[in-house]
Amino acid sequence: MKRNLLHLLVPVTALALSACGTLGPNTQNQPFDYPQSDGFAGNFLAGKVAQSDNADDAAAQYLFRAQKLEPGNDDLRRRTFLALISDGRIADSATIAKQLLVEHPQQDLFAVLAVTDADIRAQNYQAALDTINTLPNRGLNSIIRPIAQAWLYTALERRSDALAALDSLQINKGLAPLSEYHRGLILDYFGDLNGAERALANAYGDPADAPLRAAEALGAIYERKGQNQKAELLYQSYMDRHPQSLVMPYHLERLKKGEPPLSTVLTPASGLAEGYLDIATLLSQENAVEPALIMAQFSLSLRPGDAVTKLLVGEVMEIQKRWPEAIAIYKSIPENSPHSWNARLREAASLTEIDQNDAAISLLRTMINERPDRADALIQLGDVLRATKQFSRSADAYSEAIDRLGGAQNVGWRLLYRRGISYEQAGQWDKAEQDFLLALEMEPDQPYIMNYLAYSWVDRGMNFDKAQEMLKRAVALKPDDGFIVDSLGWVYYKLGHYEKAVTQLEHAVSLIPDDPTLNDHLGDAYYQVGRYHEAEFQWRRSLSFDPSADLRKEVLAKLNGKKPATGTAATN
CATH class of the missing domain: 1.25.40 (Serine Threonine Protein Phosphatase 5, Tetratricopeptide repeat)
Known part of the structure; x- marks a missing residue:
């Protein structure tokens, strides 16, 4: 069976935190009316x-x-x-x-962090430090405590104690870059630009591969030392490694205009906010969603206007299916911010989740005209149009994106795959097949391309042998993917190999029990081997899973006595 969406899964590891309970999402996305x-x-x-x-x-x-x-x-x-x-x-x-x-x-x-936050607001840094010191040095505390201590010692002008507090992070090699990053920020606060430069340059190895904030901080040090050429080289190198970044082009343009760096010396409060943001990001990467949100909120409490933190809060809210709140967060990022572009892309994505597709399309079209050098808004527009079954327009959006990226040979398989789906759904098979074949050249073992192309061939009564071999390979690569397993079973059905089709289609339905098309296919196969009662049962199951109007009509016809179409033993 074909799928209209990319299913590219990124594995994550859950991080257990006893300090916070697990809260379940409102999966129905209904408005709250308490x-x-x-x-x-x-x-x-x-x-x-x-x-x-x-x-x-x-x-x-x-x-x-x-x-x-x-x-x-x-x-x-x-x-x-x-x-x-x-x-x-x-x-x-x-x-x-x-x-x-x-x-x-x-x-x-x-609770410790909330009391500490209140003391920092009151500029009672010693009280805040005393509260932080009560934390036992275990679990997440072993990251939060030294960073908080370092910045609170900084607020108390105790430089050596601040730097010493970070040393405990060095025990864990994975946290050493974080320790050096904050060491550089603290040295910057105390006016030691040379020490800050050394720490920031060493924190993540090649600064062009460092996290964005670390690269920005080092660039700001270069600028304040009057080393604008080094800053320009860093920003350009970072942009070369991360061509979609909008932040570094912003800094390069600012340098040309002779404007000062945005990244100035942090205050102790904003430095601690940066630490909280770093921890929130780590938690988010480990899929510890609620703790990540809480740490990001603590960061915003100390540094309310930070756009990067707002982006993280919005993304976590999206995971929690709190799309209206995410939209509000994204809208709060001003359009003159270098992070506005990403915020508006996320806003458009959230709008589609609450069925405000027209608003999303309007926003994306505005962005497309605003930045004719970028393709990301066009790709996202293509996705929205495809999801709303505007397939010809979707293909046009993808085509314009491909043109902006330098042509079909210069884009990855994913974009060609998406356009191929839109062409196929719009009835432009020749163009769709060309995209699928080119995508397969780029990624020969990509099971989703093989599945969609082979299933499309079978649907059109062509290339059965190629489709069969292609789907066997796809099933070998993705044995637990019910849609791909179904596609192979449907090839067997079309070839008239009904017993083999039954075996394959039963396995597909066991993997995805509630798909209407898979159940309909199994019903047809049962019918062809004389298992009529089981066929009727599967067709009725198909109707219970909200099939499309066309599929519903076909299934009802079969339940009313119409025989399902037979396969053919002919191959071509």
């Missing part, structure tokens, strides 16, 4: 449901009300605290955080 109540029970129940739905704004609102009505409720206190910090209401959480620390000293990381 009861209004002045009483404890109504607010508590509404807040509890909202929290289980990842509606942190509503959860914070209702649980905060309930907590005021019953301040002695321990479970409620914890729920309210988590909802408040997840929603970014760090200041509102401080009183509850202090109560939690009284009840569970040294056991609540996020």
Whole structure:
């Protein structure tokens, strides 16, 4: 069976954090409509449901009300605290955080961070340091504690203690670059530009391969030392390695105009915010979604306008299916920011998730005209148009993107695959086949290309032998992919090898039990081998899984006595 979307999975490892419970997403994407109540029970129940739905704004609102009505409720206190910090209401959480620390000293990381946040706001850095020092040095604390200590010692003008605090990160080689990065930022704060340059240059090896923020920080050091040529070389090298980056072209243009660097010396508060952002990014990469959001919210509390942190918050909210909130975050990034482009791409993606496709298309068309040198908005437009079954327009968008990238020979297989799908769905088979074959030249063992091309051949009654061999190879590469297994079974069916088709199609349905097309195919195969009751059962199952209008019509006809089409033993 063909698929209209790329299924490219990136494996992630879950990171267990006892400090935060797991909250389930609102998978139905329904608007939240919780009861209004002045009483404890109504607010508590509404807040509890909202929290289980990842509606942190509503959860914070209702649980905060309930907590005021019953301040002695321990479970409620914890729920309210988590909802408040997840929603970014760090200041509102401080009183509850202090109560939690009284009840569970040294056991609540996020409560420690909330109290520390309040002390930093009050510029009571010694109190903040004393609170951080209560954290046991284990788990996530072993990363947060030394970074927080370093920046709080910095706020207290204790340079040697600040640098010494980072040394504990060096024990873990994987954290050594993070330690050197913050060492460079702290040395910069104390005016030691040479020391800062050495630390930042060594943190991640080749600066052109470093994280963006580290490369920017080093470039700013070069600029403040009057070494603009070194800064320009760094920005250009980074851009060469990351050609889609919009930030480095921004810095290069700024250099030409003689404007000062945006990255100035951090304050202790913003330096700690940078550390929280680094940790949030690590958590996000490990798929620890809720803790990542909380750490990003702590970062924004100390540095409210940071665009990179807002991008991370928005991306986590997308994972949680909180698309309206993600859109609001993306919209808060000003258009003159070098990060605005990515924010608007993410905004368009979120708009499509809540079926505001016209708004997404309008935004993407504006961006396409704004930057005729870029192809990403065109590719995303092609995806939206394809998802909304505007296949000819989708193919046109992909074609323009391919032109901007220098032609079909200069793009990867994915873009040709997408355009091929659009051409095929639009009835332009010759163009589709050409794209699939070229994509397969670029990636000969790509099972999804083989599946789509071979299934299309079979659907058109052509190239059965090639399709069969191609699908055998695809199944060998992806034995647990039900759609590819179905495609091979359907080739057997078309060739009249019904017993082999039954075996293959039964396996496909066992892998994906709820697909209407797979169940319909199995029903047809059962019919051809005389298993009529089982055929009827599979066709009825197909109807229960919301088939397309055309498929529904075909299945109903078979249930009313029309025989399914037979295969053919002929090959060509």
